[in-house]
Amino acid sequence: MPIHELATLTSKGQITLPKSVRQLLGVDTGGKVAFDLRDGEIVVSRADDEHEDPAIGAFLSLLTADIEAGRHVQVLPEDLARALLKNAELHVDLDAPIDGDVEL
Known part of the structure; x- marks a missing residue:
């Protein structure tokens, strides 16, 4: 199921992950996400372990x-x-x- 969501970057470099993305990743308040650069695209995933x-x-x-x-x-x-x-x-x-x- 493809998903396309937009988020706006604030002056502090912050974004709010859209609800549908948070739900698909299974993250909630305080949850961690990882950003990986792969073939010129950024892949966002749930970070299960910060260590x-x-x-x-x-x-x-x-x-x-x-x-x-x-x-x-x-x-x-x-x-x-x-x-x-x-x-x-x-x-x-x-x-x-x-x-x-x-x-x-």
Whole structure:
């Protein structure tokens, strides 16, 4: 569903995100949004964690762009996946069975 909304820039460089954009992003008062420059366009997204590692964020942005462009995404080598998880301080058992359905 395409969306096109306009916002006016104030003299302080501020804008109000239109209600429809806030709803789609799932942000409310005090919520954080991120602005990313991609191919000459600004992409606005919800910022889930203000302490996000910029390298992981950049990697995920590239991965998202590949998926959206329909490019085939390769499986990460196991050692790289383990290193990413370790550096992200997540404790995930990569060998554990997956519960429920998985959608890609």
